Amino acid sequence: MRLRVDPVKCQGYLVCTDLAARHFSVDDWGFAQALQIDVAEADVPAVTEAIDECPVRAIRWIEGPATGSAAPRQALPDP
Amino acid sequence: MVAPPLPVPTTLSAARPWPGLADGLLGRDPFAREDRDAYEARGGHRDRRPAGDGADRLSRLASSPGLGALLGRGGAAFPALTKIRAVAAGAARAGVPPVVVANGAEGEPLSVKDRYLLRYRPHLVLDGLLSVAEALDAPVAHVYVADRAAQESVASAIAELDLPARGPQLRVFTAQDTYVAGEETAVVRALTTGIARPTDKPPRPFQVGVGGAPTLVLNVETLACIARAGLPGGQDGGSTFLATVSGAGRSPVLYELPTGLPLGALLSEHLGRADSGIDVLVGGFFGGILPAWPDLELSHPGVLRRGGSLGCGSLHLLAPPACPVRTTADVVAYYARHNAGQCGMCMASTSAIAATLAELADPREGVNYAALLPRWAAQLRGRGACAVPDAVAVLLRALLRSHPQVVTRHLASGCDQCRREPGEPRWGHLFVSLPADDEAAADGVPAARARELVPSAGGTR
Numbered sequence A: 001m002r003l004r005v006d007p008v009k010c011q012g013y014l015v016c017t018d019l020a021a022r023h024f025s026v027d028d029w030g031f032a033q034a035l036q037i038d039v040a041e042a043d044v045p046a047v048t049e050a051i052d053e054c055p056v057r058a059i060r061w062i063e064g065p066a067t068g069s070a071a072p073r074q075a076l077p078d079p
Numbered sequence B: 001m002v003a004p005p006l007p008v009p010t011t012l013s014a015a016r017p018w019p020g021l022a023d024g025l026l027g028r029d030p031f032a033r034e035d036r037d038a039y040e041a042r043g044g045h046r047d048r049r050p051a052g053d054g055a056d057r058l059s060r061l062a063s064s065p066g067l068g069a070l071l072g073r074g075g076a077a078f079p080a081l082t083k084i085r086a087v088a089a090g091a092a093r094a095g096v097p098p099v100v101v102a103n104g105a106e107g108e109p110l111s112v113k114d115r116y117l118l119r120y121r122p123h124l125v126l127d128g129l130l131s132v133a134e135a136l137d138a139p140v141a142h143v144y145v146a147d148r149a150a151q152e153s154v155a156s157a158i159a160e161l162d163l164p165a166r167g168p169q170l171r172v173f174t175a176q177d178t179y180v181a182g183e184e185t186a187v188v189r190a191l192t193t194g195i196a197r198p199t200d201k202p203p204r205p206f207q208v209g210v211g212g213a214p215t216l217v218l219n220v221e222t223l224a225c226i227a228r229a230g231l232p233g234g235q236d237g238g239s240t241f242l243a244t245v246s247g248a249g250r251s252p253v254l255y256e257l258p259t260g261l262p263l264g265a266l267l268s269e270h271l272g273r274a275d276s277g278i279d280v281l282v283g284g285f286f287g288g289i290l291p292a293w294p295d296l297e298l299s300h301p302g303v304l305r306r307g308g309s310l311g312c313g314s315l316h317l318l319a320p321p322a323c324p325v326r327t328t329a330d331v332v333a334y335y336a337r338h339n340a341g342q343c344g345m346c347m348a349s350t351s352a353i354a355a356t357l358a359e360l361a362d363p364r365e366g367v368n369y370a371a372l373l374p375r376w377a378a379q380l381r382g383r384g385a386c387a388v389p390d391a392v393a394v395l396l397r398a399l400l401r402s403h404p405q406v407v408t409r410h411l412a413s414g415c416d417q418c419r420r421e422p423g424e425p426r427w428g429h430l431f432v433s434l435p436a437d438d439e440a441a442a443d444g445v446p447a448a449r450a451r452e453l454v455p456s457a458g459g460t461r
């Protein structure tokens, strides 16, 4: 399982990077992204706390294999 | 010194099939609207709802010429048949009938091919849409449009069809004419709630779409290709593509080109020469600016190999002294203004990057632009609810990869072309519109009406 930060919701409170630094990074504009790596068993408590503590509930679990550090490429407008 | 703005023709002056393609999507008389009789005369709308169940119809559809290799024409180039099958499987799993949508909301300011098809070839689109809806046993199929001429043409084509009550029913939906209205999840959201703005993925529409049902969203050119593959003579569905070609001070032309044509052949035809020094903004605002290599293969894999994306198929030519940095800055400025205004990271990054690129006219001391630009390209990948941040990343990467010396020159000594007066329009020249009906009477008549209009999210064309 991986994580995704919903960009519509994220307001850049950076609670997530404080609580689970291994799984989130901050861009140059202060918004968070989830690193696209599998969440190890040992990290689940920290990640769960980040999900629960994000003031706008922007973080969610998503299925699928890890793709390395960069996020997966989105489909372009209107496939 | 500030370069004076040039008047630029932005109205389509002609629609031309490549030699030997007279029976393709554009046909012999491109600006005559093909009505039901004309379309049936060339063998269209055959076997409406033939015998067998949906699975039979799906395998028959899958075996039509070229369909297995057909890539979606909206921009993402996703294999059409894979998408159709995913929706069939999703609907079977969920036990609900799927929804099918013909997507004609062409937000790319440099592309008019979808608007063209809806206005002049509505039956080709409807035939493809009905074939797919029948194969999926979808009770309702929507035609999603963003301009009035398209809406009127499709509505009268549906009336001409007089469909039997037991097959799929067709509905037209007119969306807001914005850049992001045609993005798949915006299409689904508009048809469900009326708001044409993207939602974050997953889930994708084939999983959860209109009203919660698995939904197939296919671009209208993709559907026209599917219909063509079913016409007598069985033309390969993906053998040609529509390309809106603009820029270089010429009137824009809509071409139908053989997939894989070398760019040099197109330039010889369009400009009368295939000279060097030209750049090309590929795939609407999406595919990056590349040098116009004569051997650039005009296909999705061909452009991808060279670091760009063919996207919706449009090609905007930048002839000297046009500056690729300036054009990149203009496109990012467009995105800063025409994003859907809902993702914080998209709004913040597009404004900041547009401002920074504009600054390259006179770079500031102490800013490490050479490090910032690739860093931003990496930070934006896959981030937005829609692909606008990816588009900015592609533009930045293509600029750094194809024009490193140009960028270095800007950093060393600025650029005259990039300097601009306050309030000077940024993207008004990066725009193509279809001619009004009375202007389109004769192929080749240059309707060189330089358009004042700045394409706004609410504008129509």
Ligand code: SF4
Pocket: A005, A009, A010, A011, A012, A013, A014, A015, A016, A017, A031, A032, A053, A054, A055, A056, A057, A058, A059
């Ligand atoms: S805690 Fe939530 S809102 Fe804050 S940066 Fe992380 S994802 Fe964004």
Ligand code: SF4
Pocket: A007, B180, B197, B198, B338, B339, B340, B341, B342, B343, B344, B346, B347, B383, B384, B385, B386, B387, B388, B389
């Ligand atoms: S990424 Fe940008 S354009 Fe896309 S939905 Fe978010 S704000 Fe809108």
